[in-house]
Amino acid sequence: MSGLVAGPTRLYGIIGDPIAQVRSPAVFNAAFRQSGFDAVLVPLHVPRDGFADTMRGLMRLGNLDGFMITIPHKQATMALVDEIRPRARRVGAINAVRREPDGRWTADMFDGLGFVLGLEKSGHKLAGRRVLLVGAGGAGSAIADAVAEAGAAAMTIFDLDRAKAERLASAIAEAYPGVAADCADAPEPAGHDLVVNATPMGMRPGDPLPVPPEHLTADMLVADVITKPEVSPLLEAARAKGCVTQIGRLMAEGQSAAVADFFGLTLDWSGVT
């Protein structure tokens, strides 16, 4: 019965509502098995209704060592933890929480770091880049912070909600004085060497492209957060223009690696996608 969850198995979880669509359990459990590590990451369907009570109960479980957080709980969970690391405070959301040896719960945000790690794993450096970021929501905010921290030179932020883009640009400019951050009236790729889609546009057939593809040029690196389809319409258009592209799955893999590291786990990820 090797590899099966048993009495001594340590627990990790991912909370969300809904939950069946999350990929983290399959990904982490494959890595746990491959690494011979007696732990399991289980999907925990935590409804919005009664959220805080449910979470306080879960966080009392003696064998729960940490959990990940997905929609819609990335903000609400912040009120329940003992410590929020600076990066997560800047972004205003958390996606992983761990139990410290003294029983306190520490939270951090790895969505942006996962994006940067994915790019770096593909051999792309962030230092000196001029970045166009489309989307100033949760994913966009996390990516903006991580890309700035990784040394981008300039960042133009576009969002259909201009006030949101303005707020994010101001926050980046304040936290990273070395990054020329601004918002724009249109998602114009010209003048940038990294174009990032951090919106859901491209998940549904018929979605408009997040940037005008005719303005993409072959010297641009184009990245997408979308994992379904594996190659988004934006990346297809970018490839047609000769651009190097970065698929969303590599960001997800970067997030998994960063979260495992935060949980103190040394896992073998080879072949796990």
Added chain:
Amino acid sequence: MSGLVAGPTRLYGIIGDPIAQVRSPAVFNAAFRQSGFDAVLVPLHVPRDGFADTMRGLMRLGNLDGFMITIPHKQATMALVDEIRPRARRVGAINAVRREPDGRWTADMFDGLGFVLGLEKSGHKLAGRRVLLVGAGGAGSAIADAVAEAGAAAMTIFDLDRAKAERLASAIAEAYPGVAADCADAPEPAGHDLVVNATPMGMRPGDPLPVPPEHLTADMLVADVITKPEVSPLLEAARAKGCVTQIGRLMAEGQSAAVADFFGLTLDWSGVT
């Protein structure tokens, strides 16, 4: 990654404090895998401190379909469920809880039924038996009720705490008027054809035997609830006297089958021990 816990996997649990020693996760998860059923039964370490709050949180999880209960929570959980089936009310404890389609939680007690199912699987009928039951605690109470329900003719109950034995004998006599239930001053096998140890005696080296072995005769069936060691000192002594014996593991297997049935699961248990 077949067989791994993933996003859609349904959750079952077992609550206890401590929890690492429980065998149900390994047993159920082997049966889930063998049956191709996408579910996992996870150990949930629920401390005594804050018990009700922790449980109310767990019971709000949308993908938790049921849970088992072990020491020390078999009584305390009764206050948290919506319905307790008659058998469990008689015994005064529950060991399994399931979520009904309407969201209500129903509890039942399968420790005694598991014992009876184990005997029946070994080809032993309970009808008409004259039973000596040693131990009137949680396991003893559940076994007394199930053995009486299965048609035992008479039951003698012994416990070092005589008042406990008296209470259990009275309860059995009241619930099952056809069963001649009484308590005794000594654990005397003579006059019985089924001898049951429902105490922990025999788990630790040097424990006294629960009945005087020299009074066992070859026509008696001798059963033990102890699973460690697999063959208890009482059963060793009984075998030396020519008795047919029933090991505790068969009771545990009967419990698993009964709980799975309660959970609405049709599982393949072949080879799962």
